[in-house]
Amino acid sequence: MKDHRIDGVRRRMGFLNGFNVTPIGRAGGLSLWWDDTVEVEILFSSKHIIDARMMEKGAHRWVRFTGVYGTSYRYEKVKFWNWMSTYFSPSDMPWLCGGDFNEFLWDSEKAGGSQVLYNRPRYLESCLNSSELLDLDFNGPAFTWRGMRNGSLVEERLDRGLCNRNWQDVWPNTTVTHGTAKEVDCKEVVRKSWVCREDEGAQERWLKKINDCRSQLIRWSQNKFKMRSYQIDYLLEQLGELQKNWGPHREEILEKSRLIDTLWAQEESFWQQRSRVKWLREGYANTKFFHQTTLQRRRRNKVLKIRNSNGDWVENPNQVRRLVDEHFMTSFRSGGGPKLGDNS
Structure with a gap:
């Protein structure tokens, strides 16, 4: 998203001030927003962090805030985390640090996929030790990211909040809450894509909305329906393992079977709709297609x-x-x- 669009969203959300790290192409990009009750000074910024100190107007104490987006590329991790451990030295100011670190801390913060190696690099743990930051723990769901890897569902806690002892002494009740993931429906995708932009003419706005809506719906469709196929494969694999010993797993087997039936019914409905759409799109325009459809129906009714x-x-x-x-x-x-x- 371009800076002017981010600023437009910021203003609509009621924040008067902001600082952006421009994305590289379609990747990355960071933004920090604040209102006029706070004085903010940016200490350092890059494609991975925004480091700032801030003070409430009328107060006499600076606090430090650092927003982090850790690299997800394996070949960049050693360089990135070595830099983090060097830059993040202990601070005398109350310090709050948070974001998507793209690393989990403990083995229990990952479920599914390949087994966690006991000798894996512990980048995040080393960074916490060198900076004297503490994990704030969390309330809510255990994982903040989930996705399919080689046909298996993988879940990890990659996002977290950290603070130093000075912050904890001043604000001991600071908490982190993981929100519940909510599936976005088609109507919501269209609504968000149709947000009005006042900085362009009517025709330009209309064309932009159409193109944005089309690309967002394609992305939504690919994520939603491809994920369901992966879920079915994953559940079938689990069901096969459970059925090796029916006795103690009977209730779990029945529950997974019901879930698979539900997903299969959704998949069947999806393909029926796709078939109908194809007929409407190609039936009258494509004589061969229409002729073959008619012959098939004639054989069925003969x-x-x-x-x-x-x-x-x-x-x-x-x-x-x-x-x-x-x-x-x-x-x-x-x-x-x-x-x-x-x-x-």
Whole structure:
């Protein structure tokens, strides 16, 4: 997101002041916002951190705040965390530090995927020791990130809040809360994409909204429906393991089976809709497609044999046609008549 768009969002949220680290292409980008009750001085910034000191107007104490976005690239981690351990020396000011570190601290902060190695590099732990920062712990869900890796669901706690002892002495009740992840629906994607921009003409705004909405819906569709397929594969793998020993796992097996059935029903509904969309898009415009669809329906509806009034099966096409004609001719007479397949 470009700086002018970030500033527009900031102003709509009611923050008068801000500092941005411009993204590189579509990657990265950081932003720190504050209102006019706070005086802020930026100490250092890069694509990974914004380090600042701030003081409430009328107060006489500076505090330090550092926002972090750790590198997610393995080849950058050694260089990045060596720099962090050097730059983040202990501070005499009350210091709050938080963000997405892209590292977990304890082995229990990861679930699923490959096994955590006992001799893995402990970048975050080393940084906390050198800077004398303390983990603030959290309330809420245990993990802040989840995704699929090689067909398995992986969950990790990558986001956290840290503080030093001076901060803890002044504000001992500081807490971190992990919000509940909420699935965004299609309507919400469209609504957010259609936010009005007043800095452009009407035609430019309309074209921008259409393009933004299209790209956001494509991304939403890929994430939502691809994830469901991964979930089914993951649950089936778990179910296979549980069914090796039914006795103690019976309730869990039933619960996972119900969940798989639900996901399968959603997947079936999705593909039925996709098939209908394809027919609407291609049916009349594509003669070959329409012709093949008609032939398929004709084969499905074709009467291959029929039972006559004596209970005998008739398969000859001409005799089948004659029996059908006789049935309807007799049915529409005033006196009625025998029905096809009547053995009496």
